[in-house]
Amino acid sequence: MFSLLLALGSLVLLTEPASAQPRWSFRANVTGTLYPGEEGTILVSVMNTECVNRVRMAKLDYTRHDFVRNVEEPQIEAIRARLEELKGLNLIGDYLIAENSSQLFGSVVRFNLTVFVYDYCTGRNAQVQKARVWFTWPGYGRSYSSEVVVGRTLPPFDVLGYVVTGSTSGFRIDLSFAFKVPKDIDSELLVPSTPVVELDAVVTKDQYTFGGPFGLREVVVTGSVRIEPFRTFELLITDSYGERPLPYATLRLQAHIYPFSLELRTGPDGRLLIRRLPDQYSYRAYVLFQTPVVEEPITVAVLDVEARGLAASGAIRTELYTVRVSVRDAKGRPVQGADVTLSPIEVIYAKEWRPVSVTTTGEGKAEFPLISRGNYSVSVRRLGIEVFSSSLYVGYHPTYGFREPNLDAVARLDDLKVSVVDGKGRPVPANVEVMMSPSGEVLASLTAPDGKVLLAQIPVIDYRIRVSVKSSLGTALVSEATARPGDGEGVTVRMPLFRVRLEARTADGRPLPEGTVRVDGASFELVGGSIALDLVPEGPHRISVTFRGAEVFTGELVVADDQERVLPASVYRLDLSFVDAEGNPVDVSWRASGAGLRKEGTGRSVTLDLVPDVQLELSVTYRFLNTSADLLRLTERVSSLAKEDRLVLPLARLRVSVVWDYGAPFSGSISLTYGNASVTGQVRNGEFSTGVPVPFGNYSFRVADGFGNVLSSGVVHHRGETIRITVRTVRIAVDVIDLFGTPVPGANVRVLLGPSPYRMGITDLTGRVEFTGLPERLSPYVVEVTVRDYVERKMVSASPTFTVPYVRVLDSLLSLLELGIVAVAVLAASAALALYSIRRPRS
Structure with a gap:
């Protein structure tokens, strides 16, 4: 359907x-x-x-x-x-x-x-x-x-x-x-x-x-x-001023009428969190807190609140206060570092309590925060001595009402002044020890660079002062006195110390730029040639000056007042020039050594400044002909050398005069040897000089002619004077005669030295030629005589005679063959003449 x-x-x-x-x-x-x-x-x-x-x-x-x-x-x-x-x-x-x-x-x-x-x-x-x-x-x-x-x-x-x-x-x-x-x-x-x-x-x-x-x-x-009607909020619990949070305080909320309660605890910042507090109730709130002066938590606030009002305010202020104490001395100045003690006499809600102490700030303030209602005593101590006491009520008083818990404390404190001076009243640095009388307890041990000690704001009692001053020599001087704070300008302690200035000068009056001065075993370094000692004890003192390892002064210093003293130091300046035996400057290398001194250099002079009077060893080396020679090595005190201005060295130019034994000047070359050094030069017109100075000593020499033939050698002793060398010679006379002993003039005669001719000559009418001035060193000589095609050589060391195979006929030299031909020709001519005379008719 x-x-x-x-x-x-x-x-x-x-x-x-x-x-x-x-x-x-x-x-x-x-x-x-x-x-x-x-x-x-x-x-x-x-x-x-x-x-x-x-x-x-x-x-x-x-x-x-x-x-x-x-x-x-x-x-x-x-x-x-x-x-x-x-x-x-x-x-x-x-x-x-x-x-x-x-x-x-x-x-x-x-x-x-x-x-x-x-x-x-x-x-x-x-x-x-x-x-x-x-x-x-x-x-x-x-x-x-x-x-x-x-x-x-x-x-x-x-x-x-x-x-x-x-x-x-x-x-x-x-x-x-x-x-x-x-x-x-x-x-x-x-x-x-x-x-x-x-x-x-x-x-x-x-x-x-x-x-x-x-x-x-x-x-x-x-x-x-x-x-929902349940509130969550943060609550801050503070003192009565709202300035200081209460760490670890306890909050108790008890609902009126209804059986609802809540207990919470604050954190270190004084805050706590209330979660979902019912909005429909009203509450009584209790705050419990352990203040600095009680042994257990006590009630510090009681108040009635509602949830909304408590959430809106976000804070609860308790009955806790800050006690403020201002400490001043007799002059009205703030006192820093005083110990202020707050001691409970009676604390509301508390059964047991204890004192608390704080130290004053630079402004002389002492604060005791989070103090609950009650009666308290306040005392101020300095260096363990009570210098102030009073009482104070904190919070609301049933009779007097509420007053701020502030207290002005005038302490029995003043300044102690100590001045330490030398024998002339000048401040000196010192160590000052302040002790309480009569206990002997040391209050302070202070170092006073300017000789002044101020102990500010100390209890007004008698003190014993012990002063120790370290002298410039390292010794300590001690003195004692008694003083009381607030006594005018304080106490002055005079020490027997004086200022001494010592100046060390060289032998020529200049400040000694460095060195060590010893005074009674204390050593001081020279600055600008002097030392200044501010704190020298009164009395005699032994002093000495050491320069570069040598003691250059000793003496005694007697101090009774401020004084200045010049110390003559045996320190010298050496300025020595180097000259040869002729007085000419010479470039050399030198080395000087002694105690604490080692110097070397080159040049024509030596300057050693600021040399202490020690044994000085001076050596001089001269370089010539690519070799070096030690010219001088002496050891002498500096004070003696400082009197000289030059050193004459054993060297001069080496001058040589070379002559033949017959008095004529020699020309050629000469070679001189000194050790491993040698020099070769030309002898011109019999004279030779080295040009530069050479050391004195023995020299080997060799004299050669222009061909390099050594004509003379030996050893000469150089002492600066001219050395004379004589070249010895020989004479060779050569006589040339014919077969019949007749002198042969015009013969060519040569004196050979090796394969080369050394001297040449032609015989005179007497058949003689002489060769003089022949160096003796080259003998024996080879003499070669050439007459027409006839050549004859002899090694001679004296005067030889050569006989040539010719006959002198008139002015001609004829050989025997030529002589025979001539004789035949003469005979033929004579025969022809005779025949002609015979045949000629007589007229």
Whole structure:
């Protein structure tokens, strides 16, 4: 049997307004639970319910959709409820649920249905950028809001999908807002509340804000958020001024009438957290705290409070105060470092107590914080001596009311001044020891570089002063005196010390630039030729001066007042020039050594400045002919050498006169040898000089002629005078005769030296030629005689006679053959003449 179940609703036609600003429909459902003072979560589901178009009808039958197949009555009612909801939201115009068939399963009837939806809406996407929630609470409003960034596309509401599934999950955005309710919100606002939801969304082409008092169109909000009447807040417990937190204090809250109580403890910063304190009660609050002067926690505050008032104030001030003591000395100056003790006489609520002490600051202040009500004594001690005492009431007094617990303490303190001076009244550095009388306890051991000691703000009693001054000589002088703080200019301790200035000067009166001065075993280095000793004890002292390892002065110094003294030191300056035996400057290498001295150099002089009077060894080396010769080595005291201005060295130019034994000057070459050195030069006109000085001594010489023939050699002794060398010669006379002993004039005679002729000559009419001045060193000589084709040589050392194989005939020399031919010719001529005479006729 086919039956129809018809539910008619109103039909609304959707039209687009002709406005520049879009009108858009959003719906939001809110849930959540919040507590004052806590951050909670508000859940918001946002749907895009804008109806852009309407579709005339949609048919949902059981042959295609499971949700209407074999359904029971409760399911049908659920479908009808969704359709009614959509109709109420004007998302559909009407609907019809038709029963197609039914079956009985036991006692349960199941139906197959067809659902007709008329004039249902379809929409467009919206881009939701941001969302905000806030409550319309007086005094807070929109300024107390929470915002999230969404940045998502919100599809339009799917009418048919909601009918089929009953779920909006595919076309809604679920948002979560962190929201903190003010801890001090009014109690009447602690009820379920519906917040304002604002959406920043892009519809059509631009972004607009929807919802709230400034939106284009209100966002329809359903649901509510529970605001529970339980407050959470942080509480600070401090002293009565609100300045000092109470660490580890105990707070007890006891509800009036109702059996509710709470006990909490502060942390090190004096803060505690109260969680979800019921708002409907009033409470009595107790604060317990162990102050510095009690042995156990005592009550320091009792007050009646309400949860909202306590949360709004965020603090509890207790009956704890700061005792401030200002300590000044007899001159009205702040006292730093005094020990101030606060001793309880009676403390309210306390059974046992103890004293506490602090040290004053640079401003003379001492503070005792967190002191509870009661009667106290205050004492000030300096160096273990009590210099002030008084009493003080802290907190509200039943008779005198409340007074600030401040106290000005004038202590019995003043300054002790000690001055230490030398014999002339000048301040001197000292070590000062101050002791209490009569106990002898050392109050202070001080070093006073300027000789002045000021012990400020010490108890006014008698003190014993012991002064120790270290003298410039390293010894210590000690003196004692008695003093009392506040006695005018204090005490002056005079020490028998004086200033001494010692100046060391060289033998020529110049300041000794360096050295060590010893006074009674104490050593001082000279600075600029002097030392200044500020603290020399009165009396005699032994002094000495050491310079470069040598003691150059000794003596005694008697001190009875300030004094200056010049110390003549045996220190000299040596300026020595080097000259040869002729007085000419000479370049040499020199070396000087002695105790603490070792110098060397080159040049024509030596200058040694600031030399102590020690045995000085001086050696001089002269370089000549590529060799070196030790000219001088002497050892003498510096004071003796300082009297000289030059050293004459054993060297001079070596001058040689070379002559023949017959008195004529010699010309040639000469070679001189001294050790490994030698020099060769030319002897011109019998004279030779080395040109430069050479050391005195024995020289080997060799004299040679122009051909290099050594004509003389030997050893000469150079002492600066001219040396004479004589070259010895020999005479050779050569006689040439013929076979009959007749002298042969015109014969060529040569004296040979080796293969070369050395001298040449021609015999005279007597047949003789003489050779004189022949160096004896070259003999024997070879004499060669040439007569026509006849040549004869003899080695001779005396005067030889040569006989040539010729006969002198008149002025001619004829050989025997020539002589025979001549004889034949003469005979022939004689015969011819005779024959001619015979044959000639007689006239």
